[in-house]
Amino acid sequence: MTEYNKHILKIVTDDILDENDELFLKEIEAAKADPRFANNKERDEKFRKALDEAFAVKKPRRKALVRAASVFLALILGLSVMTITVKGFREKLWEFLNNLGNHSYSSMLSSKNSNDNKLLEYEGMYIPKYIPEGYEVFKIVNEETYNTVKFRNLAGNIISYTEHTQNVEKKFNLDKEAYDSYETHTIKGKEIIITTKENVIYLTIKTNDAIIYVIFNDNNVDFLGFATHIEKK
Amino acid sequence: MKKILAFMLSLVMMSMCCIYASAESNTETFELMSDSEASPRYTHLGAVSAGIKEKALGFVLCESTYACMHENYTFVLTCTLQRTDGSAAGWQTYKTTTETFLELGTNGITETWFAPAGYAYRTFTTIVIKNSRTGKVVETATCDSPVIYK
Numbered sequence: 001m002t003e004y005n006k007h008i009l010k011i012v013t014d015d016i017l018d019e020n021d022e023l024f025l026k027e028i029e030a031a032k033a034d035p036r037f038a039n040n041k042e043r044d045e046k047f048r049k050a051l052d053e054a055f056a057v058k059k060p061r062r063k064a065l066v067r068a069a070s071v072f073l074a075l076i077l078g079l080s081v082m083t084i085t086v087k088g089f090r091e092k093l094w095e096f097l098n099n100l101g102n103h104s105y106s107s108m109l110s111s112k113n114s115n116d117n118k119l120l121e122y123e124g125m126y127i128p129k130y131i132p133e134g135y136e137v138f139k140i141v142n143e144e145t146y147n148t149v150k151f152r153n154l155a156g157n158i159i160s161y162t163e164h165t166q167n168v169e170k171k172f173n174l175d176k177e178a179y180d181s182y183e184t185h186t187i188k189g190k191e192i193i194i195t196t197k198e199n200v201i202y203l204t205i206k207t208n209d210a211i212i213y214v215i216f217n218d219n220n221v222d223f224l225g226f227a228t229h230i231e232k233k
Numbered sequence: 234m235k236k237i238l239a240f241m242l243s244l245v246m247m248s249m250c251c252i253y254a255s256a257e258s259n260t261e262t263f264e265l266m267s268d269s270e271a272s273p274r275y276t277h278l279g280a281v282s283a284g285i286k287e288k289a290l291g292f293v294l295c296e297s298t299y300a301c302m303h304e305n306y307t308f309v310l311t312c313t314l315q316r317t318d319g320s321a322a323g324w325q326t327y328k329t330t331t332e333t334f335l336e337l338g339t340n341g342i343t344e345t346w347f348a349p350a351g352y353a354y355r356t357f358t359t360i361v362i363k364n365s366r367t368g369k370v371v372e373t374a375t376c377d378s379p380v381i382y383k
Contacts, residue, residue: 145294146296172280174279216302
């Protein structure tokens, strides 16, 4: 665009703006005379409030916060009191925390494990739901008065699980002396006696309706985990 | 506000009571099912059992088990049904069966025999552990079941 053209364009646009200014001023004067646009404090206030509400940043409600805090506080308080005073609750909590941390229990019956199908043949009232890694069922004996399932790993180590039922007059003699170690635990309300002798671990679990007797000749097995996950079918 | 707090606390207290009650009911005291012998001392064995159960039509079921996890041994298990009529002769062998095991863990025998009335019966378990190579007996243990009267 040449200098001349630019100059002509400026003259034309200035004329248009002048004309618009005049029109605008006329409109303002007309509006001032119109009673609809006269000053009205009440209406202005309403309009301002509506604007404030529309654009206000919503503040969190204090009441709701206090309620949530009190509920949370009461829960914490209740849980703490229960943890301190109730033995059963402590045990359940400990069990829960143990389960959270221990991923080796992935070989439980719920998983797709080759032991699952084999254990279906087992007719005992209780069943081990945690089978240590590498162990496979190799023998199941179902008798009227006792049931046995045996697991074996590639190294030839064996876990022998037997359930002596209460439907028979039975004397069950346990070796009660000359153990290398002897300890008792209460898990899920069941008394568990753990003894070791010459690198063999013996678990005796007493329930209402059975004596469960488990023997391990593998020290690396989590036998307490095994005992914890013996459950009623 | 105070009302809400009081309500919440009472709820927590109630739930505590419920959980406490259920926890208490789970921690039952276990009693041995049978009169176990006083402190048997085994060298290789973990446990020995003897059981007897009355069945229909005059039969009894006898059970003998043992548990051992030591290798290189042969286990000879005998399950005997003994009976007595209360005379001075005492317990007499009425029926018996023997089985040999090589497998580790718990093994057992169960047998059903006819047991005429007029006697007291019990199962008598005998386990003999032999060295598989030499045949030498390394341990022998017995266990007798509770008595049933017919």
